Amino acid sequence: GAGVSQSPRYKVTKRGQDVALRCDPISGHVSLYWYRQALGQGPEFLTYFNYEAQQDKSGLPNDRFSAERPEGSISTLTIQRTEQRDSAMYRCASSADLAGRETQYFGPGTRLLVL
Amino acid sequence: QQQVKQSPQSLIVQKGGISIINCAYENTAFDYFPWYQQFPGKGPALLIAIRPDVSEKKEGRFTISFNKSAKQFSLHIMDSQPGDSATYFCAATPYNQGGKLIFGQGTELSVKP
Numbered sequence: 001g002a003g004v005s006q007s008p009r010y011k012v013t014k015r016g017q018d019v020a021l022r023c024d025p026i027s028g029h030v031s032l033y034w035y036r037q038a039l040g041q042g043p044e045f046l047t048y049f050n051y052e053a054q055q056d057k058s059g060l061p062n063d064r065f066s067a068e069r070p071e072g073s074i075s076t077l078t079i080q081r082t083e084q085r086d087s088a089m090y091r092c093a094s095s096a097d098l099a100g101r102e103t104q105y106f107g108p109g110t111r112l113l114v115l
Numbered sequence: 116q117q118q119v120k121q122s123p124q125s126l127i128v129q130k131g132g133i134s135i136i137n138c139a140y141e142n143t144a145f146d147y148f149p150w151y152q153q154f155p156g157k158g159p160a161l162l163i164a165i166r167p168d169v170s171e172k173k174e175g176r177f178t179i180s181f182n183k184s185a186k187q188f189s190l191h192i193m194d195s196q197p198g199d200s201a202t203y204f205c206a207a208t209p210y211n212q213g214g215k216l217i218f219g220q221g222t223e224l225s226v227k228p
Contacts, residue, residue, distance in 0.1 A: 031213065031214055033215070035216075040221070041220060042121075042220055042221050043216070048214065050213065056213065100147070101147050102214075104214055104216065106159050
């Protein structure tokens with residue numbers, strides 16, 4: 001079956017522009033997570049949703065970052081007024097389990113480069 | 116402090132040998148400890164996971180050893196194969212915070228033929 005998909009796979013943008021990163025979770029998965037992964041580092045938690053409700057946004061670096069999942073399926077991570085330090089791989093994961101003790105399936109990621 | 120420390124940063128093992136990766140944590144509220152495997156250009160994939168009520172879990176060639184009192188856990192890969200060459204991440208999930216994963220820094224494993 002289809003796994004988690006993310007688009008675009010690569011995004012190059014100029015400093016100050018807004019970007020929107022999309023995540024399509026596995027069909028029926030109730031939980032959706034966003035992580036950021038710097039080169040050579042482990043993924044860093046950003047935020048997560050159960051259905052359409054954002055449960056925890058403690059990992060969002062600042063108020064330029066926001067995320068939504070309005071219908072409990074597709075999610076968008078938006079970065080406003082991008083800065084060079086935002087350059088990273090942004091990964092999405094989904095899970096069938098609300099308690100978070102089952103497998104999180106990761107997508108291929110969106111590589112963001114801010115010039 | 117929600118942090119997981121992983122070592123070594125890189126590891127070279129001969130085919131057939133045992134690969135051992137270690138992780139330590141400080142937050143006693145962690146209650147789920149998965150290991151993820153990541154190949155170049157791919158997202159992390161769950162390899163094996165353990166809960167703190169057991170001291171060891173084995174799945175095929177992969178074993179997690181868990182020491183609750185020392186707040187340490189480790190991954191052992193028996194009979195390591197070149198196909199095991201990948202980056203391995205330990206992680207931990209805090210109690211009552213859904214599936215929020217706190218990852219270690221990663222270990223790049225290379226298994227030489």
